[in-house]
Amino acid sequence: MRFLMAFLLLCSAFPAWAVHGMGMGYEPKYPAGFSHFDYVRPDAPKGGRLQLSASGSFDKLNPFTLRGQVAAGMGYSGNGFVFAEYGLIFDSLTTSSEDEPFSRYGLLAEDISLAPDQLSVQFRLNPKARFSNGDPVLAQDVKYSFDTLTSKQASPTFRAYWADIAQAVVVDRLTIRFDFKRRNSELHMVIGQLPVFSKAWTQGKTIDQIFLEHPVASGPYVIKHVDLGKSVTYQRRKDYWAADLPVRKGMFNFDEVEYVYYRDRLGEEEAVKAGDLDALEEFSISAWVRRYKGRRFDSGELVKDEIAHTRATGMQGIVMNLRQPRFADKRVRTAIALAFDFDWLNNRVFYNRRARTQSYFQNSADLMAGEMPTPEELQIAARLEQTPALLAALRDPVVRPASSGGTAEGLRKNLLRARQLLSEAGWTYRDGALRNSAGDPFVMTIMIPDRSSEIVLAPYARNLGKIGIELRYRLSDASLIKKRLDDFDFDLAINILGGSSSPGNELYDDFGSASADEKGSQNLSGIKDKTIDQLIEEIVKSPDRKAIAAGARLLDRYLLHQQYVVPMYYGRQFFIARKNYLQHPPALPPHMLAGSWLLTMWWREQP
Numbered sequence: 284m285r286f287l288m289a290f291l292l293l294c295s296a297f298p299a300w301a302v303h304g305m306g307m308g309y310e311p312k313y314p315a316g317f318s319h320f321d322y323v324r325p326d327a328p329k330g331g332r333l334q335l336s337a338s339g340s341f342d343k344l345n346p347f348t349l350r351g352q353v354a355a356g357m358g359y360s361g362n363g364f365v366f367a368e369y370g371l372i373f374d375s376l377t378t379s380s381e382d383e384p385f386s387r388y389g390l391l392a393e394d395i396s397l398a399p400d401q402l403s404v405q406f407r408l409n410p411k412a413r414f415s416n417g418d419p420v421l422a423q424d425v426k427y428s429f430d431t432l433t434s435k436q437a438s439p440t441f442r443a444y445w446a447d448i449a450q451a452v453v454v455d456r457l458t459i460r461f462d463f464k465r466r467n468s469e470l471h472m473v474i475g476q477l478p479v480f481s482k483a484w485t486q487g488k489t490i491d492q493i494f495l496e497h498p499v500a501s502g503p504y505v506i507k508h509v510d511l512g513k514s515v516t517y518q519r520r521k522d523y524w525a526a527d528l529p530v531r532k533g534m535f536n537f538d539e540v541e542y543v544y545y546r547d548r549l550g551e552e553e554a555v556k557a558g559d560l561d562a563l564e565e566f567s568i569s570a571w572v573r574r575y576k577g578r579r580f581d582s583g584e585l586v587k588d589e590i591a592h593t594r595a596t597g598m599q600g601i602v603m604n605l606r607q608p609r610f611a612d613k614r615v616r617t618a619i620a621l622a623f624d625f626d627w628l629n630n631r632v633f634y635n636r637r638a639r640t641q642s643y644f645q646n647s648a649d650l651m652a653g654e655m656p657t658p659e660e661l662q663i664a665a666r667l668e669q670t671p672a673l674l675a676a677l678r679d680p681v682v683r684p685a686s687s688g689g690t691a692e693g694l695r696k697n698l699l700r701a702r703q704l705l706s707e708a709g710w711t712y713r714d715g716a717l718r719n720s721a722g723d724p725f726v727m728t729i730m731i732p733d734r735s736s737e738i739v740l741a742p743y744a745r746n747l748g749k750i751g752i753e754l755r756y757r758l759s760d761a762s763l764i765k766k767r768l769d770d771f772d773f774d775l776a777i778n779i780l781g782g783s784s785s786p787g788n789e790l791y792d793d794f795g796s797a798s799a800d801e802k803g804s805q806n807l808s809g810i811k812d813k814t815i816d817q818l819i820e821e822i823v824k825s826p827d828r829k830a831i832a833a834g835a836r837l838l839d840r841y842l843l844h845q846q847y848v849v850p851m852y853y854g855r856q857f858f859i860a861r862k863n864y865l866q867h868p869p870a871l872p873p874h875m876l877a878g879s880w881l882l883t884m885w886w887r888e889q890p
Contacts (some may be wrong), residue, residue: 284792301396304388307785308828311386322872323533333537333886334561336551339761340512343494349803352762354515356543371504377475387475387786404471412479413524415505422459426451428479436491439801443792469787503535503787516541536886547733562861568633571858590857597782598643600848605809614708616846618701622746626689637852643781645802649832652681652840659833667817676844684850715753729775732761769803790819853887
């Protein structure tokens with residue numbers, strides 16, 4: 284009898300629905316007890332040093348606040364909540380695999396329990412988990428991290444992302460529960476992305492008072508050395524508690540990782556060619572083709588890798604600040620987009636190795652809007668307020684970026700159409716410039732952190748000049764640009780929007796009305812649209828992948844119809860220059876990011 288009671292108590296402590304991992308609308312690929320992710324080399328050799336680069340400067344080691352520029356390698360971005368997943372310092376409750384759309388597997392959490400009513404989720408922590416100071420990771424630390432990151436002192440993006448979480452509750456020493464305000468199809472997944480840190484890091488201060496204190500967290504690395512604004516070096520923890528877990532096997536193989544800061548991209552490029560860096564991802568195709576040459580490449584010391592990928596790339600585009608009245612008119616936004624001649628750029632600058640961005644979910648086939656709405660999209664649309672803009676988006680073919688066909692005549696037609704739209708919007712050409720009724724000229728400024736963007740912006744400025752608009756591009760410090768964007772003090776900005784292969788809660792911060800006036804949010808455009816708000820709600824409460832995809836297609840269709848950005852282009856491969864002793868597994872995960880891939884899965888072959 285005593286044995287039976289003990290057994291029943293044990294069963295009640297570990298719910299029958301506790302699982303090792305979850306997929307968003309599908310069964311996760313990796314079963315309980317799996318040994319390692321398929322795309323890693325589980326016995327990859329450990330050791331050596333990896334020297335990388337970053338542009339500009341940094342003035343803090345805290346990635347969770349708006350103020351300042353965080354050091355490279357921390358893994359999280361204070362402006363725009365980009366869960367890099369593979370930050371070197373902070374472990375999260377769960378982690379993703381890079382060969383599935385959106386699955387989460389236990390990391391700090393040994394298992395996950397979603398309540399039958401889907402109004403709470405419970406995580407049981409791994410008793411082996413340790414912070415870098417040797418302390419165990421406890422439920423109270425998880426609660427502290429959540430409460431800190433959703434406070435007013437942290438980046439507002441965290442509050443938007445987890446807005447539907449009512450509270451974090453310590454159940455026992457190793458069990459934490461998150462209660463939800465309402466049902467949300469992915470909230471139990473995205474709260475697993477919570478980075479966990481110790482109170483010992485903040486030492487009684489609020490998170491916005493932490494700048495150069497070394498984080499006390501549970502990740503695979505600690506900070507070894509900081510030369511403020513110039514370099515930061517991370518050292519692999521020999522006592523890393525998760526080194527042999529299936530989700531970490533064969534990963535984080537370098538003993539040290541150092542980021543050296545350069546004034547601009549040209550400095551980084553010259554450093555890798557001189558042999559001072561171990562690897563560099565190049566974003567300029569013209570630089571890659573024309574300048575990555577020399578004796579080190581000829582001798583085989585440096586290797587050029589062109590690595591195809593199929594990851595979702597989102598909408599890379601030029602964002603217009605809708606808080607300025609001149610951009611409120613859709614005709615003006617359309618005219619500005621018509622002047623961007625991608626075909627000419629691709630032929631003359633990109634060696635025909637870029638593709639035009641067509642969607643906010645580029646490269647996610649089931650999420651990209653088709654020519655006309657599907658029956659599933661129409662069903663969702665029927666539940667929305669029937670505004671003229673929505674009806675037009677449903678009636679008309681999906682809006683695609685204008686093409687010139689690479690010909691002067693094609694560009695001329697686009698610019699004539701742009702002039703007509705601007706005239707209809709009340710802008711007329713007189714006294715050498717396009718002017719509104721008050722006589723103010725149409726002048727736009729875009730800030731750039733280095734000169735690599737000039738090769739794209741110069742021909743765009745020429746085209747805009749032909750319709751009377753002056754585009755000024757101004758070289759500025761990266762920290763100043765970040766501050767201006769955080770404060771929404773800009774005309775135009777180059778940004779990447781959307782792009783998740785499983786869209787959900789991040790859409791509140793990307794496009795939701797509530798984030799439009801929240802400084803530091805990802806809603807740089809300042810979009811305030813009830814239809815978009817309703818669509819985000821539809822996507823977030825979707826019961827399965829099919830419903831999520833239908834909602835995403837309709838959102839994509841509507842955003843494209845509204846012409847909020849000038850669609851630019853995306854890369855179909857990564858361009859990486861590396862030392863020949865850096866190696867990586869042959870099987871490449873389809874959803875990988877080049878930066879995290881290099882940090883997590885590469886290794887150094889010993890001479």
